[in-house]
Amino acid sequence: MLQIDTWKRVLIWLACVAGLLAALPNAFYTRVEQHNDAVAAIELGADTSENQAMAGQWPNWMPSGLVNLGLDLRGGAHLLAEVKVxxxxxxxxxxxxxxxxxxxxxxxxxxxxxxxxxxxxxxxxxxxxxxxxxxxxxxxxxxxxxxxxxxxxxxxxxxxxxxxxxxxxxxxxxxxxxxATDDRTVRQSLEIIRRRIDEVGTREPTIQRQGADRILIQVPGIGSAAELKAIIGTTAQLTFNPVVGRASSAEERAGVGNKVVPSLDQVGTFYVIEAAPVVTGEELVDAQPAFDQNGRPAVNFRFNTSGARKFGDYTLENIGQPFAIVLDDEVISAPVIQSHIPGGSGIITGNFSVEESTNLAILLRAGALPAELEFLEERTIGPELGQDSIEAGRVATAVAFVGVLVFMVLSYGLFGIFANVALIINVCLIFGVLSTIGGTLTLPGIAGIVLTVGMAVDANVLIFERIREEIKAGRGPAKAIDEGYNKALSAIVDANITTFITAVILFAMGSGPVRGFAITLGLGIVTSVFTAIFVTRLLVVMWFERRRPKTIEV
Structure with missing residues (x-):
């Protein structure tokens, strides 16, 4: 009859406690976020007293995963770029x-x-x-x-x-x-943009292809669209070209197969270089900020096997000749090859600051954009607007939550209270799972949670109505409760499976906000089924075992 094994009870409560603990950091969002940022900075070597203090704002033994806020909630930058294929x-x-x-x-x-x-x-x-x-x-x-x-x-x-x-x-x-080239170029641009943004450490960016040659970029938490463009707009096309000679101006004729490029550091200095490079930045496998023998900021680089062979062969055959290191059609430096350079490693020197050498290394590691980007649309969404969206979503969720809680208590009495406890656990489990997987919450995602609040009650309503029917049919309390859960199970599973399939289709076919809605809806379906079938039933069984009522009122 109403029997739940001890190991099942332990598993149910462990799942609930784990979900509540995972969701808890979101109740202290700012504090935990500062803690996470400080811990990351300390791991990168910035072990300052300020970072230590911020890291101490949250216990290290507690979960620290947060639900990432989307662009419409956190504010940030939105760009639509066209790849000039x-x-x-x-x-x-x-x-x-x-x-x-x-x-x-x-x-x-x-x-x-x-x-x-x-x-x-x-x-x-x-x-x-x-x-x-x-x-x-x-x-x-x-x-x-x-x-x-x-x-x-x-x-x-x-x-x-x-x-x-x-x-x-x-x-x-x-x-x-x-x-084929157009498709390859857009895919390569998409991947390089994603690498560059990931290198900066932004949270949960949305980077996706739109149409044949456009890319949508949305990065929450970044200051402005101009700042985002500065991160991704630089092509960082690095090449190593033979130097033919020097020119007096950019208009000077270079000859077929050559071109005139300016010096990055020396204003008014121009080099004539061969247009076809010996090695390109596409053959780089690593680039790291460093310092040269004089203690000035520089960038160490390393080529792959193919690039190392070409670089080594050229330096072997051209000892005593100048060799230009060109970044975006500007000569960073043009050193004379002193000796054979095997192994494919080298150093880029110039009048860099530490920040400039770090940014250059990031751009080179991410790779060169294969084509120029033309920004067709750019928007900066301020955090104030995002905060307004959060408040509106919070109010909508609270109103829906309170309305459902009151309805359940008025309709089903004590059983309605059990359902309400399970409903609160259900919402906490949604946030706990989102925090664990690093999911992003958007305004449509909040709508998905509000919808889940209503759907979560449906399962309990089906169960309680079946219990009512069993009581009217003359069943005893224990038998009525047991039959109510058993007979309502198939209807609950069928209804939620069809809705879950819809959520999967929305996630697979949709993009951006639609996916955010699909994620919270899908997670809400899973957690609501768990809480309705297991948590509510466990609460009812524990109450029944303690009170042993002769009659029950649902």
Missing amino acids: EDVYEARMDALWPEVRNSLRGERATIGTFRRDPEAPVDQIRLRISKPEGLDQAMQILRGLANPIQTLTGAGANDIEITGSGNTITVQLSDAEKI
């Missing part, structure tokens, strides 16, 4: 030019001399050869540079197309390769 086409053509040049150098007897047309579109390499009769031979050689596209949509197509007429040969990306 066309920039990648130009970079691809510049990288392809050395291969084109080298493959045609041995065919001068057939094609004569050749040169690249500087007026060609950025997504093309246009060559003019001096012997038109060698056009077919040159095109045949260049077609050997084509590679098959490794995507399902581009199956059977090559990455470049070669066309020719008269004495002109045009090399350009195929349409299938452009589609």
Whole structure:
């Protein structure tokens, strides 16, 4: 009849206590948040008295996980960026030019001399050869540079197309390769933006793709949209280029295959460098702030196997020649290669401050953005607006909570009080789980909790109405309670499974606020079923074992 094993009782109460303890830090949100920030700072080496005092605001043995507040509750920055995918086409053509040049150098007897047309579109390499009769031979050689596209949509197509007429040969990306490149560029930009924001240590950012070439970025708790743009807007494209010479101004002609770039530190100094780099920042595997032999801030870097080989080979063959370290088309430094540098490690020096060297290391570790970002929309949501949303959500939840509590007591008396206790535990369990998994609470998420408060009562209403029916049918108190729970179980499970499926679909198909609603709704369904079936029943059984009533009123 009304029997619950001791081990089951212990597990139920342990689950409730664990949920309550996990939810407790949210009642002291500011204090625990300062404690967490101070502990993180101490672990990074900032062991100051101020941080020690803030870390002591909350016991270390207590749970310290918090529910992260979303952009609409905490305030923060919102950006919508468009990835300029066309920039990648130009970079691809510049990288392809050395291969084109080298493959045609041995065919001068057939094609004569050749040169690249500087007026060609950025997504093309246009060559003019001096012997038109060698056009077919040159095109045949260049077609050997084509590679098959490794995507399902581009199956059977090559990455470049070669066309020719008269004495002109045009090399350009195929349409299938452009589609694959666009998708790859946006995905790479998305991942790099996520790395950069994660490096700064912001809480629960929303970074997701919108449409074909746009990225939505929402970061709670950050000061302004301008601050967010400063974090993610820098391309940080690092390259190592051979130095051809110096120029007097940026307008000076550099020659085919070269370009003029300014010096970052020395105003009015310009370098002529080869446009095709020896090594790029994409081959970096690590970058850390450091100090040079003179105690000045610098950045240590390390290449992967491919980059290390190319870097080592070049330094071996060009001892005594200057070598430019270029960041975003500005020469950081142009040291002379003193000796062979094996191993792929080096140091970037310049007139850095400690903060600048740290930020540069972060940007280089995160990788270079493959294309420029154009910010189409930017908003800064102040914490005051977020606080208003929190207050509105708190009032809505309190009104719903009190209304349900009063209704249950008036409708079901003592059993309604048991249901109310389970309801309070239910809400605490939701916050406890959100804190444990590091979930984000948004304004729609609060709506999900309010909806859960109403849904949690549905299960108890079904149970209590079944108990009423059993009592009217002449069952005794123990039998009526037992049958009420057993007969209501299938209806409770069926109703909540269908709603949970809806929550899963919302989470899978939705984004942003919709996901926040789906998370709290899904968690609320799980916790409400647990509290209705196990917690409420345990409370009723404990009361019944103690009082042994001859009759019950539901």
